[in-house]
Amino acid sequence: MSEVPVVVICDDDDQRVGEWGDRVDEVLDGAMSVVALDPEQFAKAVAALKLRKMRGKAAPEAAQPDDADVFDEAAVVLLDSDLTPDPESPGWRSPEELIRTHLAGSMGGDVAHLVRTLTGAGAVGVINQYWKTRTFDLTMTKVAHEVADVYISEEDLDSPRLWGVEGDAGYKPWSWPRLICLPDLISAAADACNLDDPVLQSLDLSDSEILDRFYDPQLEVLGLDISPECTFRAAANSDELGLQRKEQTTEPILKRVAVSVVRRWLERLVLPSQNILIDMPHLMQHNPWLVPDRSNLSAWNASTEWWYGVDAVPSIATDAWNPAASALLGRNVWNVAQLPPAPTRDRVLASDPVFCEDSSTFVELSDATDFSSDIAGPFSQRFIQRVSGVEYSPRRRLVL
Amino acid sequence: MNESIAFGVDDLTLMWRVLGAWVRISDRTDPGGALGTYIREFRAVQYKPLLMAVPKHALPMRLHDNFGWIVGSPLPREGLSVIPVATVSVGPLVGDRVSECAIRVALLRDRADLTVEAEGWRFESGEQPVDGQLTPPAHPYCHVQAITGWDRDPSCLLHPTHEEGAECDGLDPTDVQGVDGERKRAASATLVRHPAFPLSASTLTGMALNVVAALYGVSAVLDLLQVEAVLQRVDGEVRRDLERLVASI
Numbered sequence: 265m266s267e268v269p270v271v272v273i274c275d276d277d278d279q280r281v282g283e284w285g286d287r288v289d290e291v292l293d294g295a296m297s298v299v300a301l302d303p304e305q306f307a308k309a310v311a312a313l314k315l316r317k318m319r320g321k322a323a324p325e326a327a328q329p330d331d332a333d334v335f336d337e338a339a340v341v342l343l344d345s346d347l348t349p350d351p352e353s354p355g356w357r358s359p360e361e362l363i364r365t366h367l368a369g370s371m372g373g374d375v376a377h378l379v380r381t382l383t384g385a386g387a388v389g390v391i392n393q394y395w396k397t398r399t400f401d402l403t404m405t406k407v408a409h410e411v412a413d414v415y416i417s418e419e420d421l422d423s424p425r426l427w428g429v430e431g432d433a434g435y436k437p438w439s440w441p442r443l444i445c446l447p448d449l450i451s452a453a454a455d456a457c458n459l460d461d462p463v464l465q466s467l468d469l470s471d472s473e474i475l476d477r478f479y480d481p482q483l484e485v486l487g488l489d490i491s492p493e494c495t496f497r498a499a500a501n502s503d504e505l506g507l508q509r510k511e512q513t514t515e516p517i518l519k520r521v522a523v524s525v526v527r528r529w530l531e532r533l534v535l536p537s538q539n540i541l542i543d544m545p546h547l548m549q550h551n552p553w554l555v556p557d558r559s560n561l562s563a564w565n566a567s568t569e570w571w572y573g574v575d576a577v578p579s580i581a582t583d584a585w586n587p588a589a590s591a592l593l594g595r596n597v598w599n600v601a602q603l604p605p606a607p608t609r610d611r612v613l614a615s616d617p618v619f620c621e622d623s624s625t626f627v628e629l630s631d632a633t634d635f636s637s638d639i640a641g642p643f644s645q646r647f648i649q650r651v652s653g654v655e656y657s658p659r660r661r662l663v664l
Numbered sequence: 665m666n667e668s669i670a671f672g673v674d675d676l677t678l679m680w681r682v683l684g685a686w687v688r689i690s691d692r693t694d695p696g697g698a699l700g701t702y703i704r705e706f707r708a709v710q711y712k713p714l715l716m717a718v719p720k721h722a723l724p725m726r727l728h729d730n731f732g733w734i735v736g737s738p739l740p741r742e743g744l745s746v747i748p749v750a751t752v753s754v755g756p757l758v759g760d761r762v763s764e765c766a767i768r769v770a771l772l773r774d775r776a777d778l779t780v781e782a783e784g785w786r787f788e789s790g791e792q793p794v795d796g797q798l799t800p801p802a803h804p805y806c807h808v809q810a811i812t813g814w815d816r817d818p819s820c821l822l823h824p825t826h827e828e829g830a831e832c833d834g835l836d837p838t839d840v841q842g843v844d845g846e847r848k849r850a851a852s853a854t855l856v857r858h859p860a861f862p863l864s865a866s867t868l869t870g871m872a873l874n875v876v877a878a879l880y881g882v883s884a885v886l887d888l889l890q891v892e893a894v895l896q897r898v899d900g901e902v903r904r905d906l907e908r909l910v911a912s913i
Contacts, residue, residue, distance in 0.1 A: 550890060608913070612889070612896035614903070629897050642688040642891040 269296045269339035269386070269447060274306045274375070276347045276367060281306075284391075287422035288342075295429060295444060296339060303349070307367050309334055313378040320512040335383040339447035342421070343372035343379070343412075345393035376412040381506075381513050381521055386447025389414040391421065398654050400437060400622045402661040404637040404646065408532040409485075409504050413446060413524065425624070435651045436624045438545065439531070441594055442571065449594045453527070454519040459497040463526055464488065466496070467589045469540060473601045477539045479640050485533055486525075496522035505529060527592050537641040541589055541597040544570045545619040545626070546643075547581070552616040553607060554580045564617055564626040572596050620649040622656075635661040670867045670901050671761040671789070676754065678895065678902055679765075682872035683734060683752065685892040689884070691737040695745040699774045739771065739879060747772045748879050765789045765868055767875050768811065784811040787863065787875050802860070806871050808878070809860040869898070870905025877909050885909050 271288055275281035285300030292298065301309065312332035335341055347367035367375070372390045379385050390412040394401070398419040401407075407415045416426065424431020428442025463486065464470040475492060483489040486502050500506045500522035507513065507521060535541050548555050548564065557563035569578040572590040584602035617626040618634075632647040639646075648656065656662060669675045694700045736748040748771050755764035766788040773781060787808045791801035865871045877885050885906075889896050898906065 549893060612893075614897045614899040616897060618893050618897075629894065634894055642685070642887075644688065645685075645891060645893060647893070 268294070270337060271296050271298045271340040271342065272301060272334055272338040272385075273298065273342045274301045274309075274372075275344040275391075276303050276306075276349045277344075278302050281344075284342075284418065284421055291422040291424055291427060291429065291431075292444070293429070295427075299334070299338075301334065303367070305331070305334075310367055310370070310375055310378065313375070313382050316382045317378065317511065332383060335379050335385045337384075339386040340389065340443060341376075341379050341385045341387070342389045342391055343375050344391050345372040347372060347375070373411060377508075380411055380524055381511060382517065384517060384520065386450055387413045387441070387443060389416060389443070391416055391418050395655065395657070398435060400435075400648065400651075400654055400656050402635050402637060402648075402656055402658060404439070404536060404621065404639050405532075411505070411528075413528070414441060414443060416440075433623065433625060435622060435654050438619075438621050438624045440624075441531075445571075445594060449591070450520060450523055450527070453523040453592055454516070457496055457519040457523055459500070459515070459519060459522060460495050462493045462495055463499055464492060464494070467526075467530070467592070468586050468599070469589070471601070474540060474599060477601060478534075479537065479539065481640060482533050482537070482540075485529055496526065499525045499529070523592070530589060531593055535593065535597065536637075536639045536643075538600060538643040539641050540600060541586060542600050542603070543593075543595050543597050544578070545624070547598060547603075548626075549616075549619045550612075551603075551606065552612055553610045559615065561617055561626065561628070569596055618647045620647050622648040622654065623651055625649060633662060637661075668901060671765075673757075673760065673762075675868045675902065676762055676765075678867075678869040678898065679872045681892050681895055682869055682876070682888065683750075683767075685888045685895065686736060686872075686876055687734055688891050689737075689887050690735065692735075693738075695738060695747060697745065697774045699745055699747060699772055736879060744773060750875065762789075762868065764792065765871070767872060769875060769879070785809065786811045787871055787878075789868070789871065802858075803862075806863040806865045806874070807860040808863055808874070809858075864908040865905045867902050867905050869895075869902045870908075873906060873909055882910055882913060886913060 271292070273281055273285050273288060275284065281300045281302065285298045289298040308331040310332075312330040313335070315330070316332060347370040373393060376388045376390050379388050388411070390410075393410075393415050394406060395417050396419075398417050414426075420426055420435075423435065425434065425436035426440055426443055428444045462470070464475070469475075470492070478488075480489060483492075485504050486494050486499050488494050491498070497518070500518050502525060503509075505525040505528055513521065530541070535543060538546060542550075544567065548567075552558055555564055568574045569580070572594050577587075578585055578596050581598055581603055584598040584600075584604070586597050586599050590596045614629070616629075618629050618632050619626050620632055627647075627649055631649065633650055634645055634647050637644045637646050650656070694704065734750040734752075736750065739746040739748060748769055750767055750769045753766045753768070755762055757763070766786050768784060768786050770782040770784040785808055787806070789806055790804040792804075793801055863871060863874045865874050873885055873888075876888060889906075895906075
């Protein structure tokens with residue numbers, strides 16, 4: 265039976281969650297079905313998750329169905345960050361009752377952790393955790409250690425470029441995954457995951473030449489500084505990104521946790537620094553001689569090889585391409601240590617465009633603004649296009 | 665015809681990009697020993713990483729303003745830890761051009777007595793004609809020459825430590841008969857005006873690139889370009905200065 269994947273949207277405000285659901289439904293246009301949980305359903309589902317946690321069991325091994333099943337069946341779960349209703353909202357009741365019947369006093373990030381570690385949900389996102397309006401994080405590190413797969417404002421919910429469906433140009437942080445593809449990607453990786461396999465070896469990152477390039481903080485997050493043989497099981501139990509102490513879950517869900525942990529580690533703590541892996545746009549920016557029809561700006565933005573799985577094998581630097589890491593990230597990446605040296609006397613030219621992190625687009629240097637991010641290592645300088653209607657924070661980063 | 669950008673504000677901004685990128689690619693590993701102690705104290709107390717995010721509106725700075733220091737990666741020397749540190753002085757704008765600029769570089773290394781000694785050089789813009797003086801300046805081009813003085817305050821890394829505000833020349837002025845006395849006599853023979861070696865630079869940006877190339881070689885210039893995408897895309901005079909360094913690569 266072919267089932268349409270489900271997006272579950274959760275908020276403390278009955279009216280708003282319905283509006284959010286309608287907007288997501290419109291942009292997905294049938295590619296996924298949308299369920300907007302009303303606040304009381306949501307509170308019951310979270311209560312069921314807490315029971316699962318207390319019993320040390322997750323859904324697949326639980327004897328009885330529970331209210332958290334809605335998360336098990338979801339391809340994408342989107343959670344509002346602040347789950348305390350506003351006094352002006354239609355559903356406002358006494359604080360005592362709201363704590364009993366709703367999730368007043370709770371945070372979406374905490375629920376995201378429960379969803380990730382106790383259910384079979386696909387991708388998990390948090391809405392409005394840092395900003396309620398469309399805002400680009402110039403530090404590029406704000407969510408580095410957070411649990412969800414994506415953090416957005418409510419203005420981003422119906423952005424076609426968030427979901428990876430057809431849409432016009434504009435705002436699309438390069439850090440955003442193609443959300444519509446992410447559940448299948450996580451499921452495939454979890455199905456293939458052997459929890460006792462070493463992470464670095466499985467990702468083809470265990471050569472000493474590569475290990476020497478890691479920065480200490482990158483290794484420390486997963487305990488790889490102490491044990492380079494860290495397995496997916498150990499990664500799933502890592503303090504910073506995985507299960508918390510005393511938490512238990514089932515083996516199938518532990519695989520999802522492991523995949524999520526390693527994926528977030530790669531995407532947020534390894535890939536941005538460009539010391540171990542580099543993705544297609546940044547590879548092109550640093551090595552413009554790899555770009556066919558280099559003098560044509562449209563050609564830079566027309567490549568189909570930015571994302572994993574669109575073409576079988578990328579056409580450039582194939583010896584350095586890392587298929588295992590690419591599959592996990594959903595975007596093609598290359599091992600930096602194995603990239604071929606620049607051809608003699610090939611230079612970056614004044615006419616070569618730069619990649620903008622806020623629009624995921626190459627533009628002429630004169631149309632871009634550079635800024636200093638907090639990304640570890642020397643490649644902290646990045647560019648933005650300054651998309652209309654987008655806030656940039658912290659603004660001081662744009663002074664230079 | 666395009667107007668020259670040399671010594672203009674755009675050139676100055678690009679120079680800061682060179683120095684900022686040098687900071688970014690520099691290894692921050694503690695060298696240990698007395699040198700490590702000095703570097704740690706220096707970082708804890710004095711270091712202002714202004715070169716990584718100096719506000720545009722703050723440029724150009726007055727001559728001899730204290731920008732903070734750059735601490736570079738150790739130079740490759742067998743069995744010896746040599747750390748370059750640098751400071752920058754930028755003169756006032758005359759019209760739309762920077763009147764003068766100097767990048768002072770000192771190489772710090774441990775001595776057997778657990779103190780630190782230094783050798784210094786000054787990379788600077790061409791000397792300007794002096795009003796009323798008939799003879800032309802000796803070095804009207806970008807050049808580098810050795811220095812004995814390092815009159816920055818309130819304190820510095822150079823051996824020996826000295827009173828706040830007092831001149832520090834990197835040598836122990838009381839050591840008339842010993843190691844520093846001999847070093848000072850030897851240094852005096854080649855300082856202060858000659859020799860001044862011409863640099864292959866016609867811009868401030870080129871001068872800063874020459875500092876990096878002089879210390880580490882051309883590979884460091886290429887490393888620096890890798891992390892500074894704006895510099896990679898320069899054109900005109902700055903590109904020519906850059907290509908003079910990396911043309912063979």
